Amino acid sequence: MRIAERKASRRLEMVSCPTARTRLLTDLPEETIIEILLRLPARTLASLRSVCTSWRNLISAPDFTCNHLRRSCLIAPSLTTPRIAYCTGAYRNGLRCSRIGLLSVRSILDDPSEPTKNDCFTEQRYYGIIGSCNGLLCLVDEHAFKYMHAILWNPCTGFTFESPEISGEVRFSGFGYDHLSDSYKIYAVTKKQGPSGFEFSTRIYTFGPTSTWRKIDDTPVALFGFPSDNSSRAVKKEGEFFGSSRLCTLNWCVNHVVIYFDLAKETYGHFPLPPRSEIGFPKWCTHLCVLRNCLSVCYLDGRTLEWIVWQMKEYGDAQSWTKLAVIPVPEKITYPGRYFQPLYISESDVLLVFCPSFGIVLCNLNDGSIDFSEIYGSGVRNKPVFSACVKYRITCIYHESLVSPNGLQSNSSKMLMHFIKSKPKPVDS
Template identity: 75%
Template sequence: MPTDDNDAETKAATGTELVSCPTARTRQLSDVSDEIMMEILLRFPVRTLASLRSVCTSWRNLISSPPFTCNHLRRSCLLDPTLTTLRIAYCTWAYRNDVRCGTIGLLSVHSILDNPSEPTQVDCFREQRYYGIIGSCNGLLCLVDEHAFKYMHAILWNPCTGFTFESPEISGEVRFCGFGYDHLSDSYKIFATIRTEGPSDFEFSTRIYTFGPTSSWRKIDDIPVALFGVPIDNPSWAVNREGEFFGSSILCTLNWCVNHVVLYFDLGKETYGHFPLPDSDINLDRHYFPRLCTHLCVLRNCLSVCYGDKSTYGCFLYDWNVWQMKEYGDAQSWTKLAVIPVYENFTYSDPCRCFQPLYISESDVLLAFCPFFGIVLCNLNDGSVDFPEIDNSGMGNHPAFSQCVGYRMACIYHDSLVSPNGLRSNSSKMLLRFIKPKLKLIDS
């Protein structure tokens, strides 16, 4: 078969010869089995898959199906972390026209760690009401409407897919709460102790809501507060009111610091338990302020605690001690991970504000949140401290961080396609009103 000049030039440049195959045809997508298509799509990152849902109906149904989202979540967490992006979600608030308005910001953890001197871009979502962050799990953020103090309702939000789901309202003020995954029932639950005004005094009740199409708040056994000798209105409850979720293949719990122990709630069995904090020089005197300054977190898949240890009590200067529990529930497995030395930006006189570790990189750089300052990086190898540039987010020296915010201000989550039990969004009035930014999230 004769070739034109362009073909000749191509052969000369590449050293190859073009072969005509008139019987060949392009294989259509319809020729690929569902099993092979699933295996192909499972290898794409979360945000790419979120876009691919619009290619065709069959892809949308496949990518949105619970088996696919579960398989992709498992693969991205255990086999290939590059399929998902680890992020920080934070919330702040400010008054506009005498109305408290909220902002939720999302930014990439690896962008901060890899290029701390380069501004990390942020997605900022602003609302006319304030939504506090209760926690995160499997790519879902659980928010609570704190605009009113006589009722509450929880909102589940997947920032990657846009999924939102609201729980029914429940009367009362939330005193403490938690959000997590129940591996026994494959469901997501929110835990809340509600305070209501009774005939003679305030009354408390504990409720559970399981996210589902027909779910409602149901009453469960109250926390055995007598065990700890701390009234439920004690300041230590308010300081640690969001339970830290810890999940494994055999146990999923919410955890709070109460007095000198960790109180936990088993989300599967819906029972309580407790174990002591690390056996250290923590002052257990209930009137000693730094005892209140205790923060639970999960670092490298271990329940961890950070507390302030006085170095100069009269000036309220703290060294920050970070401990890890290598075997969950085994008090003998507490191991000191790091001591963060006194630094002027990490110290403040408010004992209810704690240095909050969020993540540790493979190179032993601790990423933490400082309520009065923002995001900081602490190198555990040489003790150096860095303050990353955050673009257009107010994460550095933001006045909102010096104000008292009722719920946690920052947490770690990762992109996922998860929606509980395949639920569809039921909210038409909440996050859809958020002002979405023009900047795109960094996926590095």
């Protein structure tokens, strides 16, 4: 018995000794270390990069980040915590500036009545949100309808990358992942004054060290009346990204159809939306989103003042549209607060919706109850000041990851780096 006690005491000494702990970790095969690290959340791994040079190189390696993303998508979704990114605008000294906030979905779901803390970033320039994909946020900096450039940002790692400027007013845009070439692309339709009037041009930018904007054929788009000025008010400017193992597309609602752009083949197609009432129906109240890995659409029924949410179980198959939810518009939400944008649906069937008048709204699809989440931060009544009349989307969902396209290094300007470095201490959920 005494021998067993001495052995147990010796084991405890080995565990409590920093030197022994380091030596034992060093003795582990690299494959074992990689397997252990792959099981940790993205935010934890981002912090562990500062442990030593070898860990930084390992965690930042493209193969590791790709494997971690694949594991988090297929095996353990908890490794990439879902968050909400929102953008608000204001004027300071006559200049438009922006504030980007990052909210924890888990904190909102756990206790909506308790104000949710957020990470805030401020800058003296205005940034809009084009979209998100694989933990990357695509922002845009546009100047007086003359030019714009895109900024790729991974809030988890601090990675930033700017595209070259593109001239003209951006009428429609989109951001997503091309699974065939393993690359991230921006789609943009620009409008410029030409000799015979306004001219439209469709261009693609693939994030890379030597990439430039290149023009592509936009004739098929014109067949659907997109992107003419007549349709611009009825079409949401940013395409909704949908990705799967067999295709990756950007999607827009135009009249009664969904027009999509295949990021890999760089071709267009379309399919019909589910049936809807046209009585008192404002076209701008149609919203595409992705819920539970299905392309979904939400629109306001003009007769009943209810929000109808549909899911497309098989992408591109119009027969697979399935009604997911019918949500009565709360009396306290009045026009223009009836602008609803679905963001995320939890495992317990709670739908998170964005409403400019109230911020984040929680709709319980099981009992029909509706709750309003409080948010810490600048703005009236503990809510950021949202505006329904903005050119770019206000909110989007992103999942934390370690991704940086093709191992690119940050190339952003000093101004943008100041914007990124103004981040306060992160709030874990």
